[in-house]
Amino acid sequence: MEITSNWYLILSALLFSIGAIGLLIRRNPLVMFMCVELMLNAVNLSFVAFGDRLGDIAGQVSVFFVLVVAAAEVVVGLALVVAISRRRATTTADDLSVLRG
Amino acid sequence: MVEIIVFAVCAAIVLVGAVGVIAARNPVHSALFLIQTLFGMAVLFISLEAHFLAAVQVVVYAGAIVILFLFVIMLLGVDQAEDLNIEPIVGQRFIAFIVGAATFVLMVATLAGSSDAITGQRQATGPLGDELTDNNNVRELAEALFTDYVFAFEATAILLTIAVVGAVVLAKRTSGEMLPVPQNTLEIREADYQARVDARAAELEANAAAAAEAGEDGSAEASSAAASDDDTADDEMADAEGGDA
Amino acid sequence: MLQTLLAQQAPIEAIDTPAIDWAILAPLLVMAVGGILMLTFASVLKRLPSSVWSVAAVVISLVTAITVIPLWMRVTDTANSATSTLAGAVAFDGFSLFLTVVIALSVALSAMLADGYLKREGLEGPELFVLLMMSASGGIIMSFANDLIVLFIGLEILSIAVYVLAAMHTRKLQSQEAGIKYFVLGAFSSAFFLYGIAMIYGATGSTNLIDIKNFLSATVLADDALLLAGFALMLVGLAFKVAAVPFHFWTPDVYQGAPSPVVAYMASAVKAAGFAGIIRVFVLTFEQYRTDWQPVIYVLAILTLLTGSFLAIVQTDVKRMLAYSSISHAGFLLVGVQAATDRGVNAVLFYLAVYSFMVIGSFGVLTVAGGVGDNAHTLDDYKGLSKRSPMLAFAMMIFLFSQAGVPLTTGFFAKFGVISAAIDARSFWLAVVAMISAVIAAFLYLKVIVAMFFAGDDDHGHGADAEDAADASEADADDAGHEPIDIPLGAGIAIGVCALVTVVFGIWPGPIDDLAREALPRLVAESSAFLEIGN
DSSP: OOOOHHHHHHHHHHHHHHHHHHHHHOOOHHHHHHHHHHHHHHHHHHHHHHHHHHTOSHHHHHHHHHHHHHHHHHHHHHHHHHHHHHHHHHSOHHHHHHTOO | OHHHHHHHHHHHHHHHHHHHHHHOSSHHHHHHHHHHHHHHHHHHHHHTTOHHHHHHIIIIIIIIIHHHHHHHHHHHOSOOOOOTTSOSSTTHHHHHHHHHHHHHHHHHHHHHHTOHHHHSOOSSSSOSSOOOOSSOHHHHHHHHHHTTTHHHHHHHHHHHHHHHHHHHHHHSOOOSOOOOOOGGGOOHHHHHHHHHHHHHHHHHHHHHHHHHHHOSTTHHHHHHHHHHHHHHHHHHHHSOOTTOO | OHHHHHHHSOOOOOOOOOOOOHHHHHHHHHHHHHHHHHHHHHHHOTTSOHHHHHHHHHHHHHHHHHHHHHHHHHHHHSTTOOEEETTTTEEESHHHHHHHHHHHHHHHHHHHHHHHHHHHHTOOOHHHHHHHHHHHHHHHHHHTBOBHHHHHHHHHHHHHHHHHHHTOOTTOHHHHHHHHHHHHHHHHHHHHHHHHHHHHHHHHSOSBHHHHHHHHHHOOOSOOHHHHHHHHHHHHHHHHHTTOTTSOTHHHHHHHHSOHHHHHHIIIIIHHHHHHHHIIIIIIITGGGHHHHHHHHHHHHHHHHHHHHHHHHTOOBHHHHHHHHHHHHHHHHHHHHHHOSHHHHHHHHHHHHHHHHHHHHHHHHHHHHTTTTTOOOBGGGGTTHHHHOHHHHHHHHHHHHHHHTOTTSHHHHHHHHHHHHHHHTTOHHHHHHHHHHHHHHHHHHHHHHHHHHTTTSSOTTHHHHHHHHHHSGGGGTTOGGGSOOOOOHHHHHHHHHHHHHHHHHHHOOHHHHHHHHHOOOOOOOOTTOOSOOOO
């Protein structure tokens, strides 16, 4: 038996599904962001595996861009979480129950 | 043979990590599981001969992005465990599993169908650009980055600027009071969720009471467990859960 | 030492960087560099009033639109002047230029609206304009992206800035919740989009649209499952951005919570950029596979049209109502895409151009009428708007008639264009559904118009006040609902321009239509290509 790029692709599909499920079932925004990271990593694996299959470097280059995008997304997402939790601390307890939307 | 073992071990590490991320109650544990997945992925990159990417994966992903996560978790407090037995929206988990399973089945079917091992035929026979000529991974990457992808490369500058500006805008302290929130933003499903959180807390309490009655020696432990579970549910209600999607 | 080390290395060949046609990049450079310069100046000159930044943003956007004019001359000069640059990553054709202008004008109008909004809400200025312009440069990148990775980067530049913009009202929790909701779902859909790119790369061996098209026309794939999975995943990502059903869940909540000027931008420029991606990737590059993707768009269009119009009617919040109406407009645009003909593309471009003006106008009126906190958007709040501000109510009526597709407004020709393109392409049922949905949606717009003009007096509780107010006109000043509304200068100009465009081109649609006709997308390799386009 030989490990072909298909094995990697199936692993990546599995990882992508786990990330997607996690994002839909969790309520904690931080964990949801981690699930997005899982999904992006799954895509990275696909890119590298396809690049390997095709003997082409573009797959690996794409991973760079995904990395940059993931970093930018995480920065903004975490800033949003921090902003909300900080503002919430300054509001009254009554508002808390209203705003859990 | 070595290849198979490496793949099997890494795949196991990656998948266990991924399941851990979505199943851990405490976000810190999720972050640690994420690191596990990312390391496993780095090894897979090496076995796919993407050596430079493997290094970048460890340095940037595990070393920077996950640390950023941990910073924020610590900033917000580490006691935000989430009671996974409560479904945020009725039927949401069912839909989630359908979506996940459908995606996976679709992908696997697609890949199996297009497998070069099965049909003996590849989708594309080779790269449309230049063939890989030598083993100099970094040089190949650099060349692609500054020829075919130079525009995308330059455009990421705007992306990073936006990330910085956005983070500063969102995180800076604001002057002035918060605006009052109109009551009509309260959504029905939130009330519904609250009801189920309460029901869950009551259920735990009932279980604890039953346990206390069942055996006197275990009663102290059971009630303390019930108390902590209760706290968890309450915390969960009060903590930042703004990203209900 | 260092030199000897270097000498021992293999000789390093310089990398042949691709030729750059800077003129083609001019609109993007003006927009992006303008944003960065404003950021720089804003950090030094803190004392300037925020209107200065607003004016600067408007000027930069207009300059962006003006730089397009010579390029437009060049591209329409001869039939074959469309080209691409930067190793084929950047397309130069009428399509990209047309959408660049649409996006730039959306930024200019939204920036005018934002000026008064920021002052009223007591928010600090320049960041909003900076993010608006940077986001727009992402939209411009998308409109001329000839490479899937470039398209992805453009999409992310556009979206990440909009996530921040949606959460921009830092003293309003709904705004921030809108931001985080949009963010989580947006990141989710981006991941799908990206996975789709990976699949297409795996199936064709390239991310460059020119190469992909050449490859697909020269090769018959033994098994196209991978390619089709790529289509499906990419479509999920793009359908999310344009708010097509069933990927629309974020729209009402985000539109309701986000600052109104930002919503105006989202409804116009973000939608335009999303359709730029759909048309360039599907209609143009995967033209050959149209029998595979057309049915999917067909179903999406029907779902979007019906869901958008039906759910809009049951809303009681005007902002949510317009959110659902924007979903139904996405349905009409998909009708044009589904035709997958030149005529369909023309119709979509015309629709996007005129829709931008009417939707920015509508949200402009909402910005002004929303009052401090941007919250007074229930249908009750709009009752008697014609008394509080006749001009505002009149402008809103024009925009709503136009969105409903009443003749003598631009909306009529827009809807007529996409429906006749669908009939041309023999999608009769789709055309019928589109017409039915237009009729249903008309109810919704009438509901708002009736509230604004006729329902002010016969209201419970308020009714008595209103009659009193009618009797003793200004005596009722403490009743906040009946104060006349001050229209800030910037917002007034923006709403006026939008109303003017909607009416003038509604009577005389020829010029926009002619421009849209010349703005066909093309996939052309660089004319002086030293890279051989393989196939």
